[in-house]
Amino acid sequence: MTDNTRPTDSLTHQRAAAAAAALPVSCPSVDPLTSILPEEPLLMMGAGPVPIPDAVAKANSVVINHLGDTMARVIDQVKTMARYVFQTRSNWVLGVAGPGSAAMEMAVSNLAWPGTRVLSIVNGFFSARMAEMARRVGAEVATLEMADREIVSLDTLAQAIERTRPEIVTVVHGETSNTVWNRQLQDIVRVAKTVGALVVVDAVCTLSTMPLDMDAWGIDVVITGGQKGLSSIPGVSLIAFSDAAWERVRERTVPNTHWCLDAILAENFWHNAGYHYTAPVSGVLALHEALRLVCTETLEKRFARHQRCSLALQSGVMALGLELYTPEACRLNSVVGIALPASVTPRDVCNHISRQYQVEIAGSFGLPIVRIGQMGEQCREHHLFRTVHALGRTMCDLGADVDLPAGVAALEESLSAAGHR
Numbered sequence: 001m002t003d004n005t006r007p008t009d010s011l012t013h014q015r016a017a018a019a020a021a022a023l024p025v026s027c028p029s030v031d032p033l034t035s036i037l038p039e040e041p042l043l044m045m046g047a048g049p050v051p052i053p054d055a056v057a058k059a060n061s062v063v064i065n066h067l068g069d070t071m072a073r074v075i076d077q078v079k080t081m082a083r084y085v086f087q088t089r090s091n092w093v094l095g096v097a098g099p100g101s102a103a104m105e106m107a108v109s110n111l112a113w114p115g116t117r118v119l120s121i122v123n124g125f126f127s128a129r130m131a132e133m134a135r136r137v138g139a140e141v142a143t144l145e146m147a148d149r150e151i152v153s154l155d156t157l158a159q160a161i162e163r164t165r166p167e168i169v170t171v172v173h174g175e176t177s178n179t180v181w182n183r184q185l186q187d188i189v190r191v192a193k194t195v196g197a198l199v200v201v202d203a204v205c206t207l208s209t210m211p212l213d214m215d216a217w218g219i220d221v222v223i224t225g226g227q228k229g230l231s232s233i234p235g236v237s238l239i240a241f242s243d244a245a246w247e248r249v250r251e252r253t254v255p256n257t258h259w260c261l262d263a264i265l266a267e268n269f270w271h272n273a274g275y276h277y278t279a280p281v282s283g284v285l286a287l288h289e290a291l292r293l294v295c296t297e298t299l300e301k302r303f304a305r306h307q308r309c310s311l312a313l314q315s316g317v318m319a320l321g322l323e324l325y326t327p328e329a330c331r332l333n334s335v336v337g338i339a340l341p342a343s344v345t346p347r348d349v350c351n352h353i354s355r356q357y358q359v360e361i362a363g364s365f366g367l368p369i370v371r372i373g374q375m376g377e378q379c380r381e382h383h384l385f386r387t388v389h390a391l392g393r394t395m396c397d398l399g400a401d402v403d404l405p406a407g408v409a410a411l412e413e414s415l416s417a418a419g420h421r
């Protein structure tokens, strides 16, 4: 009996000693999310992420087996719906665990390797990112750099194509950074095809907000993220390869150094229900719901809603007395760039509108502008009224001279004139 107490004693002793010897990294004391997040979420009217519909939020809270029949059915529907949204009949539609940039890197790293001739049309921050990714895989990259808020002329492009004879051409459909729309995308593809180049298009902010017909326009790769036009969550993206692009991926002899982004490995999951890496199941379910809502609305109606809302917002902003940053000829509708008077900085405006009016808008990488998104759920009338009002009040609060009633009236007039209330 007396013996029995000894081990217990010693165990208690050991436990006490372990507890007393502090771990090298001590346990932190942090605030719960409820005390960090605002009581009412801010209205997300920046350049993404954008508000998500309830069905998307609900799906995002579910975890299921990443392999198996249920997931296989979800994946199958995601691919079918993505083909409609991309307007392609290509089999080679895949999802990517990662931001829009991961889809971009999947396109670049699978199609280019050391020595590949790439021509990147650069008219802003995101098109420059694609060129940088191509350089990093060792490609020989030529860039066609546009001045801020300019689009490439087809003659200039044709000369560059002749001179550099690229195997791959990269271009951004809508340059979110300076709100430039490469509206001649179809012609850019045509010119690139004269030397047989494959064309990679970044449609992160534009997909499902304005027409883009992958097959009919002859595009070889389209990439998109979740958190912009599609109104899903950030972190799960989509990519589609044409047959010609897929053939290049399949026939390459140098393996892709990005194992996670290797399209052939990804095919195992997205087409053969096999394992590559554990898919972000909740995010894929969220994307499924976002795509389903696009299909329910139809692309035609969705494009019309985006155009009507964006043009109304633009007319409201101009009536406030502010200038739009990008000339009409190449102005993007998916994100609206607003030039600020010299007396206020983008940071002042973004901070003030967020704190005082609970509306989130964006600056832009050092440009003297603020940006208001018109992607997915951002294109709703009640959001527009709240945003124009909050922007107008913010400018007044900061001492800038704007005509707030005129801005709200112009918004209303433009929406009424466009009909479909």
Ligand SMILES: *Cc1c(COP(=O)(O)O)cnc(C)c1O
Pocket: 048, 099, 100, 101, 102, 126, 172, 174, 175, 176, 177, 202, 203, 204, 205, 225, 228, 234
């Ligand atoms: C936002 C955006 C990206 C980058 O997407 P991430 O999800 O931030 O990686 C790329 N291209 C365009 C046109 C964008 O608008």
